[in-house]
Amino acid sequence: MEPPGEKLGEAERPRITPQLLKSRTGEFALESILLLKLRDLGLADLGCLGECLGLEWLDLSGNALTQLGPLASLRQLAVLNVSNNRLTGLEPLAACENLQSLNVAGNLLATPSRLQCLAQLRGLEHLRLRDPLARLSNPLCSSPSYWAAIRELLPSLKVIDGERVSGRGSELYQLCQDLDSSLRPGSSPRPRATEAQPWVEPGYWDVWPTQSSAILEEACRQFQLTLQECQDLDHQASDSLARAQQALSPEGNPSSFVF
Known part of the structure; x- marks a missing residue:
């Protein structure tokens, strides 16, 4: 028989409950999340998470999950961390x-064969197995x-461990490499192009997505907020510079100083 303390610890292992989900999201219905x-909650049991049928973006990093x-x-899940x-x-x-x-x-994850279950996910383009900055990896x-094994097993991947392996991103990387080489001392000048060509197609930088997606809408909302903060800071900086120039100008008050 196990000691009572061990049984109590097993019963109290952190798990996901409807109350936890509602307190975290403010949503009354789990399928609306x-x-x-x-x-970083120490979760060992996903509990009722499977009831969040509308979930598109999920971060479960830093827990104690084994399955x-x-x-x-x-x-509907599109992004999972x-x-x-x-996990094995x-x-x-x-x-x-x-x-x-x-x-x-x-x-x-011990061998590439542990990823065989992902082979039918045609939309999977980004996979991270190793994160040197966070000192995280897999056996x-x-x-x-x-x-090479991952690329053969999952040919639709465009990014592995943060590095592009296919698509326009890799072409852009090569373009940057060529540009860097041409700017190094001693590099022979290359002929100029008769007309500059855009790097991306028209509409590439359009802010709002054409299709409805909670993930894209949230990202765009945060981008707009950040952009507004930058614009506000720019206005504040311009005002400060104008006041400083006025104070330091010959016509200004000689006893005025700006620190």
């Missing part, structure tokens, strides 16, 4: 047909050929 951040069973019902947990497999994610970005750095990353 679209974005959810539950990081992802309830996530199999989250068909389960880094820094204790990802099988439930095979049902997350809309998954686009997955971070599993800092888990216990499979110890093999120098793991990149």
